[in-house]
Amino acid sequence: MYTHEAVEICPHCMFEHYEKDWNPNKGYRVTCMNCEESILLCDECSHAEDNQERFCDWERETCKCFRDLKVCYNKDNKRR
Ligand SMILES: [Zn+2]
Ligand SMILES: [Zn+2]
Numbered sequence: 748m749y750t751h752e753a754v755e756i757c758p759h760c761m762f763e764h765y766e767k768d769w770n771p772n773k774g775y776r777v778t779c780m781n782c783e784e785s786i787l788l789c790d791e792c793s794h795a796e797d798n799q800e801r802f803c804d805w806e807r808e809t810c811k812c813f814r815d816l817k818v819c820y821n822k823d824n825k826r827r
Pocket of ligand 2: 788789793804805812813
């Protein structure tokens with residue numbers, strides 16, 4: 748499993764948040780260590796092995812990208 752230190756600039760406070768020993772199984776949604784807002788590791792998102800096209804549709808307004816939609820979708824399936 749590909750594990751490394753993931754770094755992402757928090758869009759809320761511009762702090763350089765990092766996750767030690769991160770891998771895709773831990774998920775892309777993390778909490779900023781500075782302002783504690785929920786953020787996405789979209790630098791990882793666009794460099795992931797399952798994302799050859801480097802696609803990420805992160806929006807500043809919603810602070811969501813397709814990784815989040817996948818998580819929501821899975822949760823909905825479990826409830827049924
Ligand atoms: Zn922050
Ligand atoms: Zn993303």
